Amino acid sequence: xxxxxxxxxxxxxxxxxxxxxxxxxxxxxxxxxxxxxxxxxxxxxxxxxxxxxxxxxxxxxxxxxxxxxxxxxxxxxxxxxxxxxxxxxxxxxxxxxxxxxxxxxxxxxxxxxxxxxxxxxxx
Numbered sequence: 001x002x003x004x005x006x007x008x009x010x011x012x013x014x015x016x017x018x019x020x021x022x023x024x025x026x027x028x029x030x031x032x033x034x035x036x037x038x039x040x041x042x043x044x045x046x047x048x049x050x051x052x053x054x055x056x057x058x059x060x061x062x063x064x065x066x067x068x069x070x071x072x073x074x075x076x077x078x079x080x081x082x083x084x085x086x087x088x089x090x091x092x093x094x095x096x097x098x099x100x101x102x103x104x105x106x107x108x109x110x111x112x113x114x115x116x117x118x119x120x121x122x123x
Contacts, residue, residue, distance in 0.1 A: 002026040002112040004097045009117030012087055016121070020082040022097030022114060029100045034080040035071065035108070038093035038119075045096070047106040049082060060105050065091075087121045094118050 008020040035050030098110030
């Protein structure tokens with residue numbers, strides 16, 4: 001089994017930055033991919049960003065966050081980060097870390113999920 005624990009959410013103002021972290025533990029992944037999804041009140045959960053490795057590092061972003069968000073990983077710590085800059089009120093959501101699974105981008109179906117961390121951006 002894999003455990004994912006997120007941290008770093010909070011309340012910020014529009015234009016601010018925030019970094020989310022996700023620490024993985026447990027068994028080895030079947031597929032080396034981790035990333036983030038988010039769910040705003042009354043809306044479906046949506047893909048935000050992912051990073052795949054072995055071989056290399058490849059990242060992919062939802063169009064509306066590309067250029068503002070950066071996903072990265074620290075391999076020895078088994079941790080993935082989501083640096084979020086120039087935050088907007090529409091970024092307000094519960095952000096979920098995810099890992100493993102098949103597919104790519106919004107068609108990625110993770111096998112494992114974290115418990116979520118709230119990000120609130122005030123205008």
